Structures are given as C-alpha cells and as structure tokens.
Amino acid sequence: MKLTLIGGTLFVVFTTICASQTVAIEVRDGWMYSADSGMVTGAFMTIESHSTVPDTIVAVRTECAEHTEIHTTVRNSDGTMGMRPIAELIIPPKKAVVLKPRSLHVMLYHLRRSLRSGDRCIVYLTSKRHGDLRVELRVRR
Amino acid sequence: MRETAVGNHWVVALRGANIALVVAASLLIGCNNQAPPPSSPLRATDGKTYSFPADLRGKVVVTSFIYTHCPDICRMTIGRMLELWERVGNDTTIVFATVTLDPARDSLGALRDYAAVWGIPAQRWLLLTGTTADVERVHAAFGVVARKSYTERLPSGDEVYFIDHTDAVFLLDRNGIIRERREGSTLDVDWCTHRVQQIAKEQ
Ligand SMILES: [Cu+2]
Numbered sequence: 001m002k003l004t005l006i007g008g009t010l011f012v013v014f015t016t017i018c019a020s021q022t023v024a025i026e027v028r029d030g031w032m033y034s035a036d037s038g039m040v041t042g043a044f045m046t047i048e049s050h051s052t053v054p055d056t057i058v059a060v061r062t063e064c065a066e067h068t069e070i071h072t073t074v075r076n077s078d079g080t081m082g083m084r085p086i087a088e089l090i091i092p093p094k095k096a097v098v099l100k101p102r103s104l105h106v107m108l109y110h111l112r113r114s115l116r117s118g119d120r121c122i123v124y125l126t127s128k129r130h131g132d133l134r135v136e137l138r139v140r141r
Numbered sequence: 142m143r144e145t146a147v148g149n150h151w152v153v154a155l156r157g158a159n160i161a162l163v164v165a166a167s168l169l170i171g172c173n174n175q176a177p178p179p180s181s182p183l184r185a186t187d188g189k190t191y192s193f194p195a196d197l198r199g200k201v202v203v204t205s206f207i208y209t210h211c212p213d214i215c216r217m218t219i220g221r222m223l224e225l226w227e228r229v230g231n232d233t234t235i236v237f238a239t240v241t242l243d244p245a246r247d248s249l250g251a252l253r254d255y256a257a258v259w260g261i262p263a264q265r266w267l268l269l270t271g272t273t274a275d276v277e278r279v280h281a282a283f284g285v286v287a288r289k290s291y292t293e294r295l296p297s298g299d300e301v302y303f304i305d306h307t308d309a310v311f312l313l314d315r316n317g318i319i320r321e322r323r324e325g326s327t328l329d330v331d332w333c334t335h336r337v338q339q340i341a342k343e344q
Contacts, residue, residue, distance in 0.1 A: 033212055033216055034258055034259075035212075035258055036254055036257070036258055039209070039254070039255075039258070040209070040210045040212060040301075041212045042212030042213055042216065066295070066297055067295045067296060067297065071213070073213050073214065074305075076305055078286065079307065079308075080286050080288075080305040080306055080307055080308075081214045081305065081306060081307075081308045081326075082290045082291075082303055082304065082305035082306065083211075083213060083214075083303050084290075084291060084303070085291075085293070101213050101214075101216070101217050101326075102213065102214065102217065102326060102327075105212060105213055107212065108212075109295060109299075109301065110297075110299070116258075141259065141260070
C-alpha cells in the first residue's frame with residue numbers, strides 16, 4: 001500500500017517534470033491541401049523555437065510524396081508571383097516561423113496516394129541541432 | 142505659290158486627321174475596356190471548344206487564371222472562386238471560366254482531376270486549356286503574364302518547372318467587356334459578390 005503510494009507519487013512527480021520540459025523546436029498546426037495520387041500540393045505549419053540558439057531546417061521528407069522541398073513565394077518587380085525552392089530554413093531563437101499561403105510552404109511532389117479532407121500525413125523536418133522533428137498534417141480542402 | 146497653298150491645306154487636313162486620331166486613341170485608352178478582348182479557341186472541361194471569351198457573350202464571366210502545379214497563390218485564387226461560386230453560382234446568367242497558365246502540363250485530364258479534388262462544379266464552370274499559342278494569346282488579351290521561372294530535376298529524374306505569373310481575376314459583362322480586374326489570391330469575396338450581381342443586373 002505504502003509502496004504503491006510512493007510509486008504513484010513518484011510517477012506524478014516524474015511526469016510533471018517531463019511535461020514542463022518543452023522541446024527545443026516545436027512543430028505544430030500542420031495542414032496540407034487535398035490532392036490525388038500523382039499530383040502536386042502544398043503543406044503549411046508553424047515551427048517554433050523555444051531555444052536560445054538559432055537552428056536550421058535542412059531537409060523535409062514524408063512517405064506521402066515522392067519528393068519534398070521548402071518553397072518561398074516571391075513577388076517580382078513586374079507584379080508577377082512565383083515560388084522558389086530554398087535549401088535551408090533558419091529558425092531564429094525564441095521565434096516562430098509560420099509556413100502559410102503567400103509566404104512559405106512545403107511543396108509535395110507527386111503524392112503516393114490520394115489525400116482528402118480528414119486524412120493525415122506525417123512529415124519529418126530535419127533540424128541541424130535536433131535531428132528529425134515530426135509533424136502530423138491534417139488534410140483539408 | 143498656289144501649289145504651296147494646296148500643300149498647306151493638306152498639312153492642315155493631315156493635322157486635323159492626326160488630332161482626330163489622337164483624340165480617338167486617347168478615348169480608347171481612357172476607357173480601355175470599351176472593346177471585348179480578342180478571342181482564341183480553347184478546349185474546356187465540358188468537352189467543348191470555345192472561342193474564348195467571345196462564345197460566352199451573353200453571360201457575365203468570372204475569369205481566373207491558374208495552373209495546377211501551384212499549391213500556393215493559385216490554390217488561394219481557386220479558394221476565393223469557390224467562395225464566390227457559393228454566393229452567386231445559382232444565378233444562371235453567370236459563368237465561371239478558369240484558364241490555365243501552364244498549357245504544357247495542364248491537359249484537359251489534369252484540369253478535370255483538379256476540378257474533382259476541389260469540388261469545382263461541372264456545370265457553368267469551365268476550366269480551359271489549348272495549344273501554347275492559343276493560351277498565350279488569351280493571356281495577352283487579358284494582360285496576363287506567365288513565364289517559366291525555374292526548372293529542376295527531381296531525384297526520380299522527372300523535370301519540374303515553376304511559373305511566375307500574374308495574380309488576377311476578371312469580371313466580363315454580357316457584352317464581353319472586361320469590367321473589373323482584381324488580384325485573385327487576395328480577392329475580397331464580399332465586394333466581388335456585390336459587383337458580379339450588379340453587372341448581372343445590367344441589360
Ligand atoms: Cu511550391
């Protein structure tokens with residue numbers, strides 16, 4: 001009885017400590033536009049640094065698509081809009097970088113299967129300092 | 142002397158004609174939307190070929206330009222068009238036309254697949270493509286620019302390219318005249334609903 005109580009208390013203390021330890025780089029609010037197998041689509045998310053040092057996202061991969069890149073949206077001097085791949089995405093310390101339409105997106109080339117509203121897709125971002133960061137994308141129209 | 146006088150008359154007459162031309166030209170430029178844009182044959186997702194936009198005369202035409210390999214700007218534009226459709230789509234005097242910016246990749250099949258993913262209705266919303274020359278003529282008629290900006294080879298060996306393009310949608314009245322041009326991806330759907338309905342009410 002006593003042992004169980006001590007064990008329970010220890011468990012509560014332990015989980016409390018764990019929960020209060022925030023991850024250095026948090027990837028959240030991930031979503032992507034629906035597309036059918038073979039199509040190209042875009043994914044969006046928030047990458048937040050809780051760290052005091054800068055970090056860099058150097059790669060993105062997912063089993064949902066054959067190829068993945070980070071893209072930035074550009075506006076040219078003639079008013080035309082376009083997108084360009086970027087090799088690295090810098091995450092400044094204690095800042096959130098938001099991938100959102102008209103700004104930054106993860107480009108998913110040639111989906112391996114159709115993904116429609118309500119489906120899920122797991123993406124891994126590779127951080128220079130913290131390795132693979134997992135984010136689940138919610139598929140929406 | 143006489144010859145000179147005749148010559149002077151000619152000069153005056155020519156000057157008069159020139160002034161008339163300049164006045165006519167500035168009138169045209171001043172109201173640059175007085176004439177419908179020139180048309181070219183495009184194939185549509187309903188299986189028909191249209192001299193676009195001439196064959197849609199008699200309808201108010203909500204015209205947008207997108208390419209299916211564009212998940213950012215173009216997807217936003219389609220999102221705005223879908224919202225607008227929800228508001229005005231049941232008015233049979235209004236049709237939607239979405240022209241590709243990328244005729245090389247956007248076949249009719251690709252446009253139909255795209256329409257299926259986004260739930261674009263099959264009736265009164267045409268997605269249009271055609272030969273590169275014809276599609277480019279339609280772009281020019283609307284003052285739309287689309288050019289390949291960047292090409293890369295994927296690990297699979299597939300080559301992909303991006304397109305830098307104008308971000309615009311247009312409202313054409315029943316006479317085929319362009320009445321409004323607005324940025325597509327950030328379109329104010331409330332404003333556009335009101336404007337489309339206004340144009341649709343005109344005789
Ligand atoms: Cu992209």
